[in-house]
Each structure stands twice: as C-alpha cells, then as structure tokens.
Amino acid sequence: MIGHSTSHARYVTDPCDANEPEKCPRMPTLEITTKLGCSLACTFCPQGNLVKAYPKDAPRLLTFDKFMEVLAKVPRHVRIDFSGMAEPWLNPDATKMVIAAFNDGRKVAIYSTLQGMPAADARLLVARYADKIGAATPWVIHLPDDEGNMPGWHFTQDYRETLSVFVEFKRSHPELNLQFMTMSPTGGVAKELLETFPYKLYPFLGITRDDNVDRERVKDSPLEQEVFHRTAVVCKSTPFFDHNVMLPNGDVAICCMDYSLEATIGNLFEGDYRTLFQSPAMNDVRFRAMSPADDPSFICKRCSNATQVVHDRGDSWKLEEQTLWSPDHKQVRPPNLIKRLLNGFGALR
Numbered sequence: 001m002i003g004h005s006t007s008h009a010r011y012v013t014d015p016c017d018a019n020e021p022e023k024c025p026r027m028p029t030l031e032i033t034t035k036l037g038c039s040l041a042c043t044f045c046p047q048g049n050l051v052k053a054y055p056k057d058a059p060r061l062l063t064f065d066k067f068m069e070v071l072a073k074v075p076r077h078v079r080i081d082f083s084g085m086a087e088p089w090l091n092p093d094a095t096k097m098v099i100a101a102f103n104d105g106r107k108v109a110i111y112s113t114l115q116g117m118p119a120a121d122a123r124l125l126v127a128r129y130a131d132k133i134g135a136a137t138p139w140v141i142h143l144p145d146d147e148g149n150m151p152g153w154h155f156t157q158d159y160r161e162t163l164s165v166f167v168e169f170k171r172s173h174p175e176l177n178l179q180f181m182t183m184s185p186t187g188g189v190a191k192e193l194l195e196t197f198p199y200k201l202y203p204f205l206g207i208t209r210d211d212n213v214d215r216e217r218v219k220d221s222p223l224e225q226e227v228f229h230r231t232a233v234v235c236k237s238t239p240f241f242d243h244n245v246m247l248p249n250g251d252v253a254i255c256c257m258d259y260s261l262e263a264t265i266g267n268l269f270e271g272d273y274r275t276l277f278q279s280p281a282m283n284d285v286r287f288r289a290m291s292p293a294d295d296p297s298f299i300c301k302r303c304s305n306a307t308q309v310v311h312d313r314g315d316s317w318k319l320e321e322q323t324l325w326s327p328d329h330k331q332v333r334p335p336n337l338i339k340r341l342l343n344g345f346g347a348l349r
C-alpha cells in the first residue's frame with residue numbers, strides 16, 4: 001500500500017491536473033467514438049469487424065450526459081480526440097460535446113469527414129476555438145476522394161457549405177494546423193468538391209489496422225504489407241499504451257487499430273480512468289508485449305505501428321526503430337509508417 005500511495009501522490013500533483021496544460025510533458029489520448037457503425041463505409045475502415053465484435057445489446061449512440069460523466073473522470077493531461085471508430089458528427093450531439101470539452105479547458109483534437117456537421121456549427125467552432133489548433137491538437141478534415149473510397153458519402157449543398165468554412169479559414173490562416181487528407185493514392189478529391197477544394201493532397205497509403213482491413217476490398221489501392229513481430233514490442237506512438245478509444249457503451253479499446261475489440265481494457269461508465277491501467281486486461285497487454293515469444297493472436301505483435309525491442313549488450317533493451325516518443329525523434333527520419341501518416345495529413349499543395 002505504501003508504493004501505491006506514493007504513486008498516487010505523484011499522479012494527483014501532476015502539473016496537468018493543476019490545470020496548467022502548457023506544462024504537460026506527455027500526451028495520453030482518449031479517442032471518443034460518438035456512434036457505433038459508420039454509414040460512410042470507407043474501404044480502409046473495417047466497420048464490419050467492429051459491428052460484429054460490439055455487444056449486441058449495448059447503446060449505439062453516446063449521449064451527452066454520459067460523455068460529461070466520462071470527461072469528469074479523465075485527467076486533464078489526457079487529450080480528448082473527436083475521431084474514434086466512426087464519423088463523430090453522425091451523432092447529433094457532437095458539436096455540443098466538443099464545446100463542452102473546450103470550455104472545460106481540455107486539449108482537443110478533431111478528425112472529421114464533416115458528414116453531419118452543419119455549416120453553422122462549423123462557423124461556431126472556427127470562431128470560438130480556432131486559436132486552440134496546434135501541433136499537438138490538430139483539426140484534420142478527411143475528404144471523399146476521386147477513387148470512391150468513401151462510398152457512403154453523397155454530395156449535398158450543405159456539405160459544400162460546411163467544407164467552405166474550413167477551406168476559407170485555411171486560406172486566411174495557413175500557419176495553423178488545420179489539415180486535409182483523402183484516401184486517394186494520387187491525393188485527389190471527389191470531383192463534386194473540385195470547385196470548393198481545387199487542391200491536390202499528399203498520396204495516401206492505407207494501414208492494415210492489424211490486418212483488420214479487407215485486402216480484397218482495397219486490392220486496387222496501396223496498402224501496407226502484413227507485419228509480424230517475433231520479440232518484445234512497444235507502440236511507436238506511446239510507451240504506456242495510453243492512446244485509447246472509448247466506444248458509445250463506455251468500453252475502452254487499447255487503440256484505434258483494434259476494430260475487432262481484441263483488447264478491451266475497461267469501461268469508463270463503470271470505473272475511472274486510473275482503473276483502466278490497473279485492469280487485468282491491461283496487465284495482459286503489458287505482459288504479452290514484453291514477451292519475446294511468437295504470439296500471432298496478440299494485436300500488438302501484428303501492428304505496423306509497433307516496433308520491436310531487442311536486447312542491447314545482453315542486459316538492456318534497445319528500440320529497433322525510432323518512435324514518436326524517443327528523446328531524439330525530431331532529429332531523425334521517422335519510420336516509414338509514421339512518415340506516410342504525416343504525409344497523408346499534409347498541408348495543401
């Protein structure tokens with residue numbers, strides 16, 4: 001109990017918990033999935049796996065009240081991402097949730113196709129919170145592309161009006177980290193959008209989501225090769241397994257790769273944030289990640305965003321690849337996956 005109490009004391013005196021986010025030395029993230037099941041049906045998104053794995057009797061829509069309950073449980077150093085495993089604005093309360101998070105002083109990132117977002121909401125978000133867009137808190141707009149990789153999207157004048165809000169803002173504030181991307185290997189957008197968005201973006205390379213993506217469905221598009229790690233691994237995004245995804249029923253998946261819900265580490269409706277990292281499921285993740293054994297059933301051993309950890313001089317660990325959290329990550333070329341992801345979220349060109 002002494003060790004437990006000491007750890008907790010350090011935790012609650014964290015400068016981020018003292019409402020000084022500029023002093024936060026790290027960026028754990030909780031992605032918010034506002035709706036289960038995404039009608040956009042993107043070819044690179046394994047929605048079928050997610051719907052099949054999700055409990056049949058669980059709520060499909062995150063309510064505003066439940067979101068606020070969870071927000072109160074999440075430490076202030078944790079970034080809140082409106083992204084998750086479906087388009088956030090398919091939930092009619094999405095804007096209300098985003099406003100509540102900003103008004104609570106949270107670090108907020110937004111990843112959206114804009115489907116379901118009214119133009120009035122877009123103007124409100126830009127007017128009130130555009131100064132919150134930063135290197136660690138981007139707003140990323142995922143546009144339908146010229147290859148038809150978003151088959152559930154249908155052009156409307158309302159969509160054009162919403163997109164125009166962000167395009168005009170980007171033109172007037174090119175220095176801010178408002179980004180655009182597509183799933184096109186050529187970086188092209190859907191022809192219906194060319195009048196509003198006459199730009200080419202960086203080419204897209206699909207990630208396999210731990211091989212959850214249906215390769216047959218994307219056979220004509222670039223997709224990463226399968227990977228399998230045969231020794232201990234660690235995530236390139238975080239060494240603490242703290243970039244997690246909450247589903248509409250409060251369940252928390254280990255990360256955005258886990259569309260088959262192989263590693264659900266807890267539930268934020270039932271427990272608090274800290275219990276996620278003390279759960280048997282999280283301990284199992286840590287143990288299997290540190291094991292040098294072959295383990296093809298373990299999600300992290302199949303992940304292209306994991307790197308192997310190998311023995312260095314016999315008695316210490318060494319990263320096989322550079323990670324985003326390594327001390328010198330800014331001075332070296334990022335590993336292939338991270339470089340491709342950064343390119344995919346590039347600026348207008």
